Amino acid sequence: MRDDPEVTHIEGDPPLAVHWRRSARARRMSLKVSRLDGQITLTLPRRASLRAGMAFLKERHDWLHEVARGLEPPSMVAPGTRLPVEGRLLTVTPAPVRSARIDDDRLLVPEARPAAGAMAFLKHLARDRLASRVSAHARGIDRSPGKLTLRDTRSRWGSCTAAGDLMFNWRLVMAPPSILDYVAAHEVAHLVHMDHSAAFWSLCEHLFPDTARARAWLKAEGAHLHRFRFASG
Known part of the structure; x- marks a missing residue:
């Protein structure tokens, strides 16, 4: 053959x-x-x-x-792109700044590298928001999470290892804050239950009561977050 x-x-x-x-x-x-x-x-x-x-x-x-x-085409991030940041659409705007920052309805990015600057900003914000919510949920169940890492995974929004290390997709910070909070609670719940049993879902809903709505949002809207491409330069 x-x-x-x-x-x-x-x-x-x-x-x-x-x-x-x-x-x-x-x-x-x-x-x-x-x-x-x-x-x-x-x-x-x-x-x-x-x-x-x-x-x-x-x-x-x-x-x-x-x-x-019928598929939504990819969107290359560039000056003028309307980029979702914590559920808000911000206009990517080159400016004389060293690192990206939000200014009203604009995301100011370094003029020499607008897309790379926007991605760096999102990753930094994602780590800050996820670390905060993981810490809060873990305190609520008296658990100590391990290392937190960020990736750009396609198949899952987060994961938890047997050692308690947590991985999250940094694109979660593009979604409304409640969606990121749900995924943080979901992975923290795995510190107790390393499965998706009824006990796991009960704990997940205890940590984040609006679990069903957040799961529905990710199923309907999650793929949209992946359409943005951050080419360097």
Whole structure:
């Protein structure tokens, strides 16, 4: 069997790039279109042939283009971008500043690196807000969290290790403050229950009573936070 191509390009308006992936666990071929960045992934069982994969793509040509047209396009952060910061839309505005800061409805950023300055500001604000809420929730259940780290993960908004270390997606600071607070409470609750049992959800709702609404917001609006791209320069 020939090696699979890493990417196959499908003609159309617009043309689409399909990423190939083999999986020993897959029982059938499947196509997934990411809501976060629009990436299309074709997953094949280990023994499926290249010819079968190409035929599978051909059969779903029209469906793929229909789905792709319905996705929200990425937004490159640049001067003039309306960027959500704690639920407020601020206009990215280059200014003679060394580091970004909020000025009324503007996010003032260094003139030489507006996108990088905006991202640095968000990460710093996220760490400050998350550290504060994690500390408050942990005190409420008499627990001591471990190290707090920030990442730009696509599959989850936060995680907790068995050692008590907490990871969060820094893009949470773009959401309304209550959403960040919920995710902080969720991960702190894992310091007691390392699962999603009824006892876990009971503790989570004790720490953050509006859990159901926050979860619904993330499901409906969370992908929107990922559409912003922060190219350097």
